[in-house]
Amino acid sequence: MGIQLYELVGAESERRFSPFCWRAHFSLLHKQLPFETIPWRFSEKEMLAFSGQGKVPVLVDGDRVVVDSWAIAEYLEEQYPQQPSLFGGLGGKALARFVTDWVETSLHPLIFCCVATDIYNHLAPSDRDYFRQTREAFLGMTLEAACGDRENRVLQLRERLAPLRQTLQYQPYLSGEQPAWADWVVFSAFQWSRAISPFPLLATNDPVFAWREQLLKAFDGAAQRSLAYAA
Amino acid sequence: MGIQLYELVGAESERRFSPFCWRAHFSLLHKQLPFETIPWRFSEKEMLAFSGQGKVPVLVDGDRVVVDSWAIAEYLEEQYPQQPSLFGGLGGKALARFVTDWVETSLHPLIFCCVATDIYNHLAPSDRDYFRQTREAFLGMTLEAACGDRENRVLQLRERLAPLRQTLQYQPYLSGEQPAWADWVVFSAFQWSRAISPFPLLATNDPVFAWREQLLKAFDGAAQRSLAYAA
Numbered sequence A, B: 001m002g003i004q005l006y007e008l009v010g011a012e013s014e015r016r017f018s019p020f021c022w023r024a025h026f027s028l029l030h031k032q033l034p035f036e037t038i039p040w041r042f043s044e045k046e047m048l049a050f051s052g053q054g055k056v057p058v059l060v061d062g063d064r065v066v067v068d069s070w071a072i073a074e075y076l077e078e079q080y081p082q083q084p085s086l087f088g089g090l091g092g093k094a095l096a097r098f099v100t101d102w103v104e105t106s107l108h109p110l111i112f113c114c115v116a117t118d119i120y121n122h123l124a125p126s127d128r129d130y131f132r133q134t135r136e137a138f139l140g141m142t143l144e145a146a147c148g149d150r151e152n153r154v155l156q157l158r159e160r161l162a163p164l165r166q167t168l169q170y171q172p173y174l175s176g177e178q179p180a181w182a183d184w185v186v187f188s189a190f191q192w193s194r195a196i197s198p199f200p201l202l203a204t205n206d207p208v209f210a211w212r213e214q215l216l217k218a219f220d221g222a223a224q225r226s227l228a229y230a231a
Helices: A019-030 A045-051 A069-079 A090-122 A125-139 A143-147 A150-160 A162-167 A181-196 A207-225 B019-030 B045-051 B069-079 B090-122 B125-139 B143-147 B150-160 B162-167 B181-196 B207-225
Strands: A003-008 A035-040 A058-061 A064-067 B003-008 B035-040 B058-061 B064-067
Touching (some): A045 A064, A090 A125, A090 B181, A125 A143, A162 A207, A162 B090, A181 A207, B045 B064, B069 B090, B162 B207
Parallel strands (some): B003 B035
Antiparallel strands (some): B058 B064
């Protein structure tokens, strides 16, 4: 049995929108490993019981079960060292952790406040109450309130991208001459948004937009061909 | 003739405060290369004429002259590959660029607004007008206005440190098990501040504070022994 990846989807089983699942998805493509994706929804907790927890992504490779996008990348890098590297060595791996933490602390909260209601509207009806309740409890406000100010949030987000914008003056990708994990982890945040929302996060004259365009074309246009908005 | 490093100083020739010069200083210590430091002040442009430009750090290694802290690190890594690595490989180097860009775009502007008047007060009298004029032209306001809100700026700065704080939950240093360039480039920003200002940037219960404490002790306490405040 080949590699299987459990991925979060919306009402449509092709609408993959979790940034964490996209990281694992791109890691497998980067490693040039064939894999099967299994659509999963929030209400299907029992489907993941074998993994000992209730979140995706979950990777199954033979008798190995790996959960968490970072752990999946670590596993693939160790298990398939002959395939293209996700980290480019130990120095690269340590700093890839920092890029991941930058995405999670600086970008994700703002992106969530741009797309939360769009996520809700694309979920299967069986997932909607769970999503609203858990996210509103975390935010301390309604999804609608969180998204109410997205015209300003997106401007803050563009400011937060300043370090990436500056790096792209020195090299074509965060990871250097070719994209690797650090690029995929940032790109997955954009893929999360465009999979679920028509709201554009980037101005078309932003160097980050041009970088994103290149990554949309990678792997024979895997991200471009996925069910998403043109945003 | 051994390696020489030209470094910016205040009225006291031991008060090194430029974050860019500290990067080069720590890079040389990291590479375990003996070097001599040459104090330099803004008004001594002609002293740097041999380098073809007017800024420090300037590194002289035999007949090689290297300017710019990033270029100095690149030079040392290439020229002294047998000494401890600053980047940990090509993957690490590409992302070290991003960490540098994160420091310059996200941290430096806020730190400057915490210490600008303290810098002014520590400069040699001959440097003060130059510093005030160039910085106020850049900021579009007086140094005093820039620093007027530093109680709030420092709170913003602490928020901006969120990705570093999260990374330190996974590993002891940005660069992994041991500090390297990425750590030195962030630490140099703190060293800039404590060299010139008693204003504390970090709360003592912040994991970033504990990380900084470790780096203060590195290289036999080189940073700790430098002329600085306890902040």
